[in-house]
Amino acid sequence: EDQVTQSPEALRLQEGESSSLNCSYTVSGLRGLFWYRQDPGKGPEFLFTLYSAGEEKEKERLKATLTKKESFLHITAPKPEDSATYLCAVQAESGGSNYKLTFGKGTLLTVNP
């Protein structure tokens, strides 16, 4: 069974204080690892897809990296508008539902001004 564990559950940062969120996963053949951002009362917003170990993707202050066991979402010099829940999900190469995303519980990030 595919599993995704995100840590920490919650993270509070001061504006400009860089940090990283962790996503550990076990999957029977990784097709892709996905990062989403979710604001309160809204659906998840797609951020990145990573397909193979060593791959990195960047978007503004966010940088996602991938190894064979985990992914990190690095946040550089965060701003209050980066406050949200960040979700990590994996998609396996095979299975009854080939496009199924298995999600972690998320990390609630709060950036104080």
Add this chain to the structure above:
Amino acid sequence: SAVISQKPSRDICQRGTSLTIQCQVDSQVTMMFWYRQQPGQSLTLIATANQGSEATYESGFVIDKFPISRPNLTFSTLTVSNMSPEDSSIYLCSVSSGSYEQYFGPGTRLTVT
């Protein structure tokens, strides 16, 4: 990416009744999915909505409880039948077309009393 809307955005329903949630996309998409997000839990796939055939349900979800329709490439419905308080949740549709990324609608917040 596609613009996805859901109706209703929220509802409060009585135990034993049913609610149908609509998901509309502004362009044709290959895949449509229904997820559930319960408080403190991970986003969980209920089923894949297949156009012109029965939906494919994940383990723990059955058609009698969550009947799904997909009459065309831009529209799907999820019905939550014979509701109980345990069905209180956020229900989200997502779409995918030509890639592995999934894009989510805004969600429907359901409260069962």
